Amino acid sequence: MEELIVGVDVGGTQIRAVLADRKRTMLRRVNTLTPAHEGAQQVTSRIIDCIEQVLQGIERKQVLGVGVATAGAVNPRTGIVAKASNIRGFENWPLRDLLVQGLQLPVYVGNDANLAALAEHRFGAGQGVDFLIYLTISTGIGAGVIENGKLLLGANGWAAELGHVIVDPHGSRCNCGNIGCLQALASGPAIARHAIELLQEGKPSLLRARFEGDPTRITAKEVVEAAQQGDVLALEVMQRAAFYLGIGMISFIHAFDPEMIIVGGGVSKAGELLFAPVRALIAERAIAASQRSVRIVPAALGDDVGLIGAIALVLAETGTA
Numbered sequence: 001m002e003e004l005i006v007g008v009d010v011g012g013t014q015i016r017a018v019l020a021d022r023k024r025t026m027l028r029r030v031n032t033l034t035p036a037h038e039g040a041q042q043v044t045s046r047i048i049d050c051i052e053q054v055l056q057g058i059e060r061k062q063v064l065g066v067g068v069a070t071a072g073a074v075n076p077r078t079g080i081v082a083k084a085s086n087i088r089g090f091e092n093w094p095l096r097d098l099l100v101q102g103l104q105l106p107v108y109v110g111n112d113a114n115l116a117a118l119a120e121h122r123f124g125a126g127q128g129v130d131f132l133i134y135l136t137i138s139t140g141i142g143a144g145v146i147e148n149g150k151l152l153l154g155a156n157g158w159a160a161e162l163g164h165v166i167v168d169p170h171g172s173r174c175n176c177g178n179i180g181c182l183q184a185l186a187s188g189p190a191i192a193r194h195a196i197e198l199l200q201e202g203k204p205s206l207l208r209a210r211f212e213g214d215p216t217r218i219t220a221k222e223v224v225e226a227a228q229q230g231d232v233l234a235l236e237v238m239q240r241a242a243f244y245l246g247i248g249m250i251s252f253i254h255a256f257d258p259e260m261i262i263v264g265g266g267v268s269k270a271g272e273l274l275f276a277p278v279r280a281l282i283a284e285r286a287i288a289a290s291q292r293s294v295r296i297v298p299a300a301l302g303d304d305v306g307l308i309g310a311i312a313l314v315l316a317e318t319g320t321a
């Protein structure tokens, strides 16, 4: 009987693979760098290598399936990656079929943020909550929407790109080409950029010494730390990020009517600095009473969330969970 599952997380920097049992106990783990500039064929070969490594000495018949969480816009129904901005050549790339050919195993693929949402729903902060939104705020802003216990995919698998919802049409340019996407105003790089702008204006801040040494050393992490120490400039930056995040969430609440919004990713470590103003804004502006008190909670699963999502996908697709 098939007792083992392979979970893979393909990012712009790293490929991570694990071998797990049905209880999600991780038995083996392999990490390697993504050859993101060498093209799609190389990346695909590297993914297959990682999977072969975690499967060493394991018979194929013991494996229930392989789940792959990948960066980029991917259609889980066709297994084709339409586009991934951080992996060269992942353009209309038939990732799933190539992995099936290379591995001779059933393979299921999904967008990494979508599968993180599935993971939090099945095993994390959203257990038992059938209508939820998951947002991950780091270099970009990714999302997944769980509707009646299932991932909302849209016609082509592109649904729930909430980081590209426009929250200020006069705002900053996003790397998708549009102006004023939530990602361009509340992601880690957006927070760092805003802090640098204010520092360039000469405002006093705990960040000044670091900034004058080398402006590129100002990242969202330093801004959050300074804000937690009461730094006025850093607090102003975090306030603006929280404002846009709140504006975005009000629209998401009106669109999807969730019971809960789960927030993960590096920037979410700012905690109440972000959560408190976001909750206040939602309480003030959401239309229905039930929506004004929607639960906004931190993610529970940490750095392995993509891997756990890939495993959850295999369990869901094979009807074993």
Ligand SMILES: [Zn+2]
Pocket (backbone or CB within 6 Å): 163, 164, 174, 175, 176, 177, 178, 181, 183, 184
């Ligand atoms: Zn965008």
